[in-house]
Amino acid sequence: MVLQRDKPVSVYGKTAAGAPVKLIFGNQVKEGVAGADGSFQLLLDAMPANSNGQSLFVISGDTVEYKDVLVGEVWLCSGQSNMEYTMNRSAHWYKAKRSQGLDSVQVSQENNPAIRLFLVHRDLNKPTDRNKGWQRAENPWVGQFSAAGYYYARELQSRLHVPVGMIAASVPGSAIEPWLPARQAAQNKDSVEPAGKFFSGLIQPLAPYTIKGFLWYQGETNCMLNQRSEYTQNMKLLITSWRALWNNDSLPFYYVQIAPFNYSHSKGKMQQNDRSIAFFHEAQDKVLGITKNTARIITTDLADNLEDIHPTYKWEIGKRLAWLALDHTYQIKQVSEGPRIDKVSFKNHQARVDFMNYKSGLVVHDGNKITGFELAAADGKFYPATGVIKGKKYVQVTAPEVPNPVALRFAWKEDLQPNLFNKAGLPAEPYQTSGAETVER
Numbered sequence: 001m002v003l004q005r006d007k008p009v010s011v012y013g014k015t016a017a018g019a020p021v022k023l024i025f026g027n028q029v030k031e032g033v034a035g036a037d038g039s040f041q042l043l044l045d046a047m048p049a050n051s052n053g054q055s056l057f058v059i060s061g062d063t064v065e066y067k068d069v070l071v072g073e074v075w076l077c078s079g080q081s082n083m084e085y086t087m088n089r090s091a092h093w094y095k096a097k098r099s100q101g102l103d104s105v106q107v108s109q110e111n112n113p114a115i116r117l118f119l120v121h122r123d124l125n126k127p128t129d130r131n132k133g134w135q136r137a138e139n140p141w142v143g144q145f146s147a148a149g150y151y152y153a154r155e156l157q158s159r160l161h162v163p164v165g166m167i168a169a170s171v172p173g174s175a176i177e178p179w180l181p182a183r184q185a186a187q188n189k190d191s192v193e194p195a196g197k198f199f200s201g202l203i204q205p206l207a208p209y210t211i212k213g214f215l216w217y218q219g220e221t222n223c224m225l226n227q228r229s230e231y232t233q234n235m236k237l238l239i240t241s242w243r244a245l246w247n248n249d250s251l252p253f254y255y256v257q258i259a260p261f262n263y264s265h266s267k268g269k270m271q272q273n274d275r276s277i278a279f280f281h282e283a284q285d286k287v288l289g290i291t292k293n294t295a296r297i298i299t300t301d302l303a304d305n306l307e308d309i310h311p312t313y314k315w316e317i318g319k320r321l322a323w324l325a326l327d328h329t330y331q332i333k334q335v336s337e338g339p340r341i342d343k344v345s346f347k348n349h350q351a352r353v354d355f356m357n358y359k360s361g362l363v364v365h366d367g368n369k370i371t372g373f374e375l376a377a378a379d380g381k382f383y384p385a386t387g388v389i390k391g392k393k394y395v396q397v398t399a400p401e402v403p404n405p406v407a408l409r410f411a412w413k414e415d416l417q418p419n420l421f422n423k424a425g426l427p428a429e430p431y432q433t434s435g436a437e438t439v440e441r
Helices: 087-091 104-109 147-160 197-206 220-224 229-245 276-290 314-329
Strands: 002-004 009-014 020-025 028-033 039-044 050-060 062-079 111-119 134-138 164-170 213-217 253-256 294-297 341-347 350-355 370-376 382-390 394-398 407-410
Touching: 002 164, 009 050, 020 039, 028 039, 062 111, 062 147, 062 197, 087 104, 087 147, 111 147, 147 164, 147 213, 147 314, 164 197, 197 229, 213 229, 213 314, 220 276, 229 253, 229 276, 253 314, 276 294, 294 314, 350 370, 350 407, 370 394, 382 407
Parallel strands: 002 062, 062 164, 062 213, 111 164, 213 253, 253 294
Antiparallel strands: 009 039, 020 028, 020 050, 050 062, 111 134, 341 350, 350 394, 370 382, 370 407, 382 394
16 A cells, blocks of 8 residues: 555554554554544654555554555545546547557556555445455556546656555446535435435545545536536535545645536436536536635546547546646646636727736647637627637637627537647636626526
8 A cells, every 4th residue: 555645644443442552664653542442543653755665564462464555645536437437448548639548458567566556446334345455556456447546646656756546436427416425415306316325435434544635527417417506515515524534624626627528419307508518617617716725627628529428538637637736736847727718808899818827828729710719799699709819818809790799708618629728738728708697508
């Protein structure tokens, strides 16, 4: 396994009621006594990273030895099927339009002893042999692990040069509600599973294993339920409740803005239109303003087939999440966010769009006209518009059908995959002007 560096590390378990417990790791010796129910928890002093495996001894009557224990960075990744999506599955689609991941042979040959993986198959409260514990990053464990999670670990380990441990706990098709504490969830009658189910079975039992932070890739199911403000509030609750489990209200939480998909073609309980994903993106983004130490990645460019809700670019997802961590958590110089619109002004039959992080560059892929913009006049009807980069930090946007624009949207439709990026290859963020939400959706 990997123990978290630079923090006191919790070692916990169960033994006989009132039994003495001794913990030995390296030159540290910790002693305590189990409680009336036999549970115990001891803390190792904070340690620097260590790539040399050591034995961890837990002694209480008999001795349990955990061999080849490293010290480094530990992250928990969770969500629905796009986070559960395995390396083996990803390998079948390695040759994508934008970039390539590892193929099946490469996945089977992966052997990185500095990365350790713990895959939570199902309910940890129920005895099962399906949870195999910690494994080295080698065959067959890599292939069975979350592709987004593994590519995240790969990027992080190569940049930090310390061991990385990944814990993955995801359930395909799951809404957000089952991942919340049962009695606190904002109830929704259309939720497909009871609130609290996965929180109590897959997340709560992992605490207080000492970790650095969380990765979250979920939302497609709730988007199909047409959730907006309730999703924002439930995501805030998820972040605060998970942090509370680890008794740390500032643990980093990085998440994925769901990728383009033809939600208007889906046959779910709730009727979708071609704007549904845009307003769900907005609901996801509002979390940033009401929680601290959170950030998210944009995926508007990572879908080759808009009829497939499982985009193949998990290597890009993992890398972009790692870039967020490198930038925000580890303070390593790394551009981690795409162009972000700062303000929009309307004058002379056009819109001027200024960007706040223009120093990372504005780059147009596939031509010199920017796609993905829409403009509307006072009648509220939006038309496709094109943008042209002017200078270093702003874009000029026009549409022949809208001589007097008053509202602008960018990447605000399910089939829009704009070609505006920065020099780091990260796509511009979806946006709508204030007031645009009052016109036609």
